[in-house]
Amino acid sequence: MKAKRNIQRFGLVALVFTLFSFEAVADVPVPDIPEAIKGEQCVEEIGFMRRNHMELLSHQRDDTLRKGIRTQKHSLKNCFTCHVVKGTDNQPVTVKDPRHFCRECHDYAAVQVDCFQCHTSVPGGAKTTGTRP
Amino acid sequence: MSNEQQTHSKNKTQDNTQDNNKIDNYRRKLLGGSAALAGAAALGPGVFFTSIARAKPDAEPASSEVRxxxxxxxxxxxxxxxxxxxxxxxxxxxxxxxxxxxxxxxxxxxxxxxxxxxxxxxxxxxxxxxxxxxxxxxxxxxxxxxxxxxxxxxxxxxxxxxxxxxxxxxxxxxxxxxxxxxxxxxxxxxxxxxxxxxxxxxxxxxxxxxxxxxxxxxxxxxxxxxxxxxxxxxxxxxxxxxxxxxxxxxxxxxxxxxxxx
Amino acid sequence: MKPTTFREITGNSKGYYILLALLGLTIAAGLGSAWYMEHNGHWVTGMNNQIIWGMPHVFAVFLIVAASGALNVASMSSVFGKTSYKPLAPLSGLMAITLLTGGLMVLVLDLGRPDRLIVAMTTYNFKSIFAWNMILYNGFFLIVGVYLWTMMQRNLNKYSKTAGFFAFLWRLALTTGTGSIFGFIVARQFYDAAIMAPMFIVMSFAFGLAFFLIFLLATYQWTGREIGCYLINRLQKLLGLFVAAVLLFVVTFHLTNLYATQHHGVEDFILSGDNIYSGLFWVGYILLGTIFPLIICYAPAFRASMGWTTAAAILVIAGGLSQMYIIIIGGQAFPMDLFPGKEVSSSFYDGVIVTYSPTAPEVMLGLGGVALAFAATLFAVKILRFLPLSLADAKINPHHSVQG
Missing domain, CATH: 3.30.70.20 (Alpha-Beta Plaits)
Structure with a gap:
């Protein structure tokens, strides 16, 4: 008997939570993904990219660095070059800006990437030479 | 702009427009011929200092035949x-x-x-x-x-x-x-x-x-x-x-x- | 021989908690230092592109070497059959684990990317002695853990000799690996010597026993448990023997170098240079770390004195740290001989003796590791039965033991 009551209680709680979470979904800000500037199809199908871009990136990175294969298709550079976001000064924003292409989703999903501790996050890399930030 | 840089950029344009040529050069080189050398020399004097005759196609991995x-x-x-x-x-x-x-x-x-x-x-x-x-x-x-x-x-x-x-x-x-x-x-x-x-x-x-x-x-x-x-x-x-x-x-x-x- | 009774220490005195709190503060300071170094980058330390490894490595390597040596007391009974050391075996195994933990904490927190520890643990280059060391360190935890288990669970006691034997083999491999970090370096004048590996093993005997003695004697003093003259005297003699053995290796190492003309430069630099290294060698290592402890360990006047034995152990540690500083820092400070017979100069400190000024965070990180080792030991002896109730002469019972 007691067990049955527990199950009922659990069901009630679950229901309440479900309702609340439906309610919540409407309010959650979804990431505002910057469109590719070229406006073409991404290098792979979008759903596939969402799920697998990290695999592609790490495969490409090993091919490029270790073997010297220099194709650009799945490169990190390609991501933020197509999906470049310009700031008010009409310059591409770096990953420090929350509007940066990679950050839009990664902030949302709370997944930290450390690519940009070493890689530049803007097309063309740093423009300056000889000076430090 | 120095002489070298000019040659350099000239060479670059050629690389872009004559992609097939480049790969041909590469293949000939792999075969061990000196044709590529001749090809590079044809680009003009001084070219050795700004480019190498052998440009690797992007999709090709680095080769151990090269050092x-x-x-x-x-x-x-x-x-x-x-x-x-x-x-x-x-x-x-x-x-x-x-x-x-x-x-x-x-x-x-x-x-x-x-x-x-x-x-x-x-x-x-x-x-x-x-x-x-x-x-x-x-x-x-x-x-x-x-x-x-x-x-x-x-x-x-x-x-x-x-x-x-x-x-x-x-x-x-x-x-x-x-x-x-x-x-x-x-x-x-x-x-x-x-x-x-x-x-x-x-x-x-x-x-x-x-x-x-x-x-x-x-x-x-x-x-x-x-x-x-x-x-x-x-x-x-x-x-x-x-x-x-x-x-x-x-x-x-x-x-x-x-x-x- | 009656079985030894092991008991937890009470550990509820004011002194116990104050000591634990002080150690805790030191650990916290060490962790804070590591955070500061990682957050800003290593430029805030005294380390640079010339002195690549600094104070954290002096402490880390010292603790790792000492860890394998701390196990030695246990090996004396399980491998060499000296049964009078048997009651000390659990503490010996415990300190082997805690000292290694402290050392590895320092080593890992000094990495440029400590967040990638998982990479270090999963991606191995088997030609690297460093990669082997990671396997050796992890295996050491496991094997000594099993050894402790067989000692502390009565129905497993029959396996403890076997476990102790494997632990002994493993610790030899571990210290060989640690010494080879330097022994395998062909580039630098002061390294590149096969003697580094056995020298590190002998050093581990001395440093490990010193740490062990400090903890043991202080604990028995403060808890009022009895420890007999017989055991103190034996441990004293053992420490003296190890210190003398280290001296033999150090003398051999330097004599070999002094024989070859190409090494005269670096030997002059270490032994008679106008720098901190020669001071550390003659005063730190030879006088404080060797001669004084030898006198204390062998002169009849200091026989079986707990106070003097502790002093000797502290001196051995001071001498050992000096030695590590000379090997690690001194070995890097001396310029590499890229162009024999030439005077070399450049913007990158080629051909010059570079100076190293350790900063507070580096030293704090190192001390944090030492504190972690002691705090963990202090805590463990409170919650588990590592220490015999009494080490009085009658309990050790030398006259009936099998030792000769």
Whole structure:
């Protein structure tokens, strides 16, 4: 008997939570993904990219660095070059800006990437030479 | 714009428009013919100093038939010139925080003075791209590695920053990134907490260009090329004139050889 | 021989908690230092592109070497059949684990990318002695853990000799690996010597026993448990023997170097240079770390004195740290001989003796590791039965033991 009551209680709680979470979904800000500037199809199908871009990136990175294969298709550079976001000064924003292409989703999903501790996050890399930030 | 740079950009356009030609050159080269040499020579005089005849197609992996290297003629190295160093610093935005002890130096000029005779020599010193690199041997994670074409690199994705490679390198060729870096070039990732060194400008070499230091040297003291190709400029000059390795006693089979020391 | 009774220490005195709190503060300071170093990058330390490994490595290597040596007391009974050391075996195994933990904490927190520890643990280059060491360190935890288990669970006691034997073999491999970190370096004048590996093993005997003695004697003093003259005297003699053995290796090492003309430069630098290294060698290592402890360990006047034995152990540790500083820092400070017979100069400190000024965070990180080792031991002896109730002469019962 007691067990049955527990199950009922659990069901009630679950229901309440479900309702609340439906309610919540409407309010959650979804990431505002910057469109590719070229406006073409991404290098792979979008759903596939969402799920697998990290695999592609790490495969490409090993091919490029270790073997010297220099194709650009799945490169990190390609991501933020197509999906470049310009700031008010009409310059591409770096990953420090929350509007940066990679950050839009990664902030949302709370997944930290450390690519940009070493890689530049803007097309063309740093423009300056000889000076430090 | 200097003569070299003009030739350089001219060559670049040709690369873009005549992609097929480039691949043809490459194939002919692989077959061991000297046709590519002739092809490159046809581009005009001086072309050897700004490009290499053999540009690798993007999709092709680096080949172990190639051994990239430098032949450095110290007799041509001029006092008070550091154009190779500046070129490298500009290429990768290396110039520092004004802290000489911790700032990175991928290439430096070294002055030697014979203790007995007083004779002085000056030479540029960078990663020697050993065939048997001690840094690769000691790296616990395999982040230090050698590409099939002899270029020794650091895979910053797996470098844990233990610096054992710096302890092991006989040439002090490596630097540790001691602080946060934000001005990386697109082709030159660098980051705090990892070790780095001369990449032999691998991003240029894969495109068929020559490393920044070699390009910048006004005296053409730094000759870049494929040491394995008997017909290359570098191999022919190595065959005809004496050259030596720094600390050859270690038998590391270096990718950088010097004349005049 | 009656079985020894092991009991937890009470550990509820004011002194116990004050000591634990002080150690805790030191650990916290060490962790804070590590955070500061990692956040800003290593430029805030005294380490640079010339002195690549600094104070954290002096402490880390010292603790790792000491860890394998701390196990020695246990090996004396399980491998060499000296049964009078048997009651000390559990503490010996415990300190082997805690000292290694402290050392590895320092080593890992000094990495440029400590967040990638998982990479270090999953990606191995088997030609690297460093990679082997990671396997050796992890295996050491496991094997000594099993050894402790067989000692502390009565129905497993019959396996403890076997476990102890494997632990002994493993610790030899571990210290060989640690010494080879330097022994395998062909580039530098002061390294590249096969003697580094056995020298590190002998050093581990001395450093490990010193740490062990400090903890043991202080604990028995403060808890009022009895420890007999017989055992103190034996441990004293053992420490003296190890210190003398280290001296033999150090003398051999330097004599070999002094024989070869090409090494005269670096030997002059270490032994008679106008620098901190020669001071550390003659005063730190030879006088404080060797001669004084030898006198204390063998002169009849100091026989079986707990106070003097502790002093000797502290001196051995001071001498050992000096030695580590000389090997690690001194070995890097001396310029590499890239161009024999030439005077070399450059913007990258070629051909010059470089100076190293350790900063507070580096030292704090190192001390944090030492504190972690002691705090963990202090805590463990409170919650588990590592320490015999009494080590009085009658309990050790030398006259009936099998030792000769």
């Amino acid at each position: 990239w290297g430098f032949l450095i003629d110290t007799n041509k190295c001029v006092d008070n010139c550091d154009k190779c160093v500046t070129a490298c610093n500009d290429e990768f935005n290396l110039t520092g925080f004004g802290r000489p002890e911790t700032d990175a130096q991928w290439i430096r000029t070294v002055t030697l003075r014979d203790k007995k005779t007083g004779h002085t020599t000056k030479l540029p010193l960078m990663c020697q791209h050993c065939a048997h690199p001690p840094c690769v041997d000691v790296c616990p994670t395999g982040a230090s590695f050698k590409r099939p074409d002899g270029i020794v690199l650091v895979d910053k994705h797996t470098c844990i920053g233990c610096r054992y490679c710096m302890i092991a390198c006989p040439y002090k060729a490596r630097s540790f990134v001691h602080e946060t870096i934000e001005n990386q070039k697109e082709y030159g990732p660098r980051g705090k907490g990892t070790v780095e060194s001369c990449t032999l400008c691998v991003h240029r070499v894969d495109k068929g260009e020559i490393p920044a230091c070699a390009e910048a040297c006004p005296e053409k003291a730094i000759l870049f090329g494929n040491m394995n190709d008997a017909n290359s400029d570098i191999a022919r000059r190595m065959a005809s004139t004496a050259s030596t390795e720094i600390r050859g006693d270690l038998r590391l089979d270096l990718g950088v050889r010097y004349q005049g020391i």
